[in-house]
Amino acid sequence: MNRRLFLRNTTMASFAFALPQISTAFAGKLKQAVKLGLITDLHQDIMHDGYKRLSVFVGQVKKQKPDAIIQMGDFAYPKPENASVIELFNQAHEKSLHILGNHDTDAGYTKTQCLEVWGMPTPYYSANIQGIKLIILDGNEQGSPTHKGGYASYIGPDQIVWLTKELESTEDPVLILSHQPLAGTIAVDNEKEVQDLLSQHADKILLCVNGHSHIDQHLNIGNVNYLHVNSASYYWVGEKYKHAVYTEQIIEHHPYIAMTCPYEDSLFTFVTIDPKKMTVTVEGRKSSWEGESPDELGFQIPGNPQLNRYIMPEIQNRKIS
Numbered sequence: 001m002n003r004r005l006f007l008r009n010t011t012m013a014s015f016a017f018a019l020p021q022i023s024t025a026f027a028g029k030l031k032q033a034v035k036l037g038l039i040t041d042l043h044q045d046i047m048h049d050g051y052k053r054l055s056v057f058v059g060q061v062k063k064q065k066p067d068a069i070i071q072m073g074d075f076a077y078p079k080p081e082n083a084s085v086i087e088l089f090n091q092a093h094e095k096s097l098h099i100l101g102n103h104d105t106d107a108g109y110t111k112t113q114c115l116e117v118w119g120m121p122t123p124y125y126s127a128n129i130q131g132i133k134l135i136i137l138d139g140n141e142q143g144s145p146t147h148k149g150g151y152a153s154y155i156g157p158d159q160i161v162w163l164t165k166e167l168e169s170t171e172d173p174v175l176i177l178s179h180q181p182l183a184g185t186i187a188v189d190n191e192k193e194v195q196d197l198l199s200q201h202a203d204k205i206l207l208c209v210n211g212h213s214h215i216d217q218h219l220n221i222g223n224v225n226y227l228h229v230n231s232a233s234y235y236w237v238g239e240k241y242k243h244a245v246y247t248e249q250i251i252e253h254h255p256y257i258a259m260t261c262p263y264e265d266s267l268f269t270f271v272t273i274d275p276k277k278m279t280v281t282v283e284g285r286k287s288s289w290e291g292e293s294p295d296e297l298g299f300q301i302p303g304n305p306q307l308n309r310y311i312m313p314e315i316q317n318r319k320i321s
Helices: 003-009 024-029 050-064 080-090 111-119 157-169 191-200 248-253 255-259 305-310
Strands: 015-017 034-039 068-071 096-098 125-129 132-136 174-178 205-210 217-221 224-228 234-236 260-262 269-274 279-282 318-320
Touching: 034 050, 050 080, 068 132, 080 111, 096 111, 132 157, 157 191, 191 224, 205 269, 248 255, 255 260
Parallel strands: 015 318, 034 068, 068 096, 132 174, 174 205, 205 224
Antiparallel strands: 034 269, 125 132, 217 224, 234 260, 269 279, 279 318
């Protein structure tokens, strides 16, 4: 069996974890299963093959016919050279939703430009997909009292007020999506504040999903499930572990790619909420390392090496029941 066929047919072990005591909204509001296609951290402006990786996702969207698709940040600078990638995503589904990542405003670009070029309504917003309330957060806000430099990673006071109203006013089951994690490694600065708020509404929240960390991990905090979805493209190892994976020509035009451990294949997932089975299923996808893995390079996550076990070229199958 060749590797491509194996990727299509392999059945990975499913990780089952429990939903909180979801209110009758879950069973009562939904009339049929809802499927969402998720892809995150494509990093078109680092990778040489971002369009190809996104095309694989789009191909699966056409086959699986989800109810909506969401790219979860660190997607593509809002510049003319990226128009083909942005349009490929936007035209893949009539409900193509975006989340702002921290790197989308690199190179002097702004949130406003992302909103305009990508077609986002506002930096944070909500949408209803077949009875599921999607709450899209912006973790890139300024003003964190504990900010210690680097990229902003914060849910500001106005957004917290808005989030509170959104949770209090809905009777629908809720899926919360953000680029930055709300729990776990490299979470937003005010993760405790956000987690406490979400725990107050745990009976409505099916799952909180994030990108940014480029790992595959599940956490349950305060009766709320948090899922880190892996990057479509690579794991970042940085300058210290710089190495040649691709040709000199590719590295010349995409120099930051030498600071990554890329995946051979694009990673993404389809999440299905099934009211009859009372389950949320995360469809896995497995690849291999392109060149040396972080372990082979001797890489360890700074200050938290035990998290290395979540570094993998894979999004694992999971079922919340």
